[in-house]
Amino acid sequence: MDGVSFHVRWGECFGLVGESGCGKTTVARLLLRIYDLTEGEIRFEGQNVQSLKRGELKKIYQRIQIIFQDPRTSLDPRLKVAQIIGEPLDIHGKGSGQERRERVMELLSLTGLSATHVNRYPHEFSGGQQQRIAIARALAIDPAFVICDEPVSALDVSIQGQILNLLMDLQEKFKLSYLFITHDLAVARHICNRIG
Ligand SMILES: Nc1ncnc2c1ncn2[C@@H]1O[C@H](COP(=O)(O)OP(=O)(O)O)[C@@H](O)[C@H]1O
Ligand SMILES: [Mg+2]
Numbered sequence: 001m002d003g004v005s006f007h008v009r010w011g012e013c014f015g016l017v018g019e020s021g022c023g024k025t026t027v028a029r030l031l032l033r034i035y036d037l038t039e040g041e042i043r044f045e046g047q048n049v050q051s052l053k054r055g056e057l058k059k060i061y062q063r064i065q066i067i068f069q070d071p072r073t074s075l076d077p078r079l080k081v082a083q084i085i086g087e088p089l090d091i092h093g094k095g096s097g098q099e100r101r102e103r104v105m106e107l108l109s110l111t112g113l114s115a116t117h118v119n120r121y122p123h124e125f126s127g128g129q130q131q132r133i134a135i136a137r138a139l140a141i142d143p144a145f146v147i148c149d150e151p152v153s154a155l156d157v158s159i160q161g162q163i164l165n166l167l168m169d170l171q172e173k174f175k176l177s178y179l180f181i182t183h184d185l186a187v188a189r190h191i192c193n194r195i196g
Helices: 024-031 054-060 081-091 097-110 127-139 157-174 185-191
Strands: 013-017 064-067 145-149 177-182
Touching (some): 013 185, 081 097, 081 127, 157 185
Parallel strands (some): 013 177
């Protein structure tokens, strides 16, 4: 990646649009520090994330979550829905066992899933439902900033609209900021405040 520069404002949906293979996912991975930058800088809430120590970084990365393109590959097939959605709570040590179970139920309801889904495995769901599970997981620890990497591109056209509406409802409800990656201009026009 070269010459990439943009900022995302509080509460907005910033669209990152470009053809397939141009490097959009690479940018998302850089933001999450899956890859290291060779040059330049990434700031979150004014802090340069490269200069932060481990503990401070962990705090920041509680506030940043990602939703991937294809839930068939982003959800662990060996885990039940309750474990998938609750895992970020475990990792970040949030709440007691009982509180985590309640939070998982709340997240299922927020994303339009049913409490009866909690003990099932990802393969038992449709693509749209799987993406709802991924969204529930991303919201588990109350992020401020969510990177949506082509969250509807792998879904049937008939359910893309439902998932986009869900993302927009959740954004409004929880005052989320989105980096919305897409190669689909119609989707970008529908959901984004600004586009780069
Ligand atoms: N880890 C990697 N090492 C080397 N090349 C990569 C790696 N990841 C992606 N690429 C290449 O970088 C380019 C941009 O990929 P990507 O960021 O996935 O694009 P997009 O998400 O816009 O479709 C592609 O040509 C891809 O093959
Ligand atoms: Mg990509």
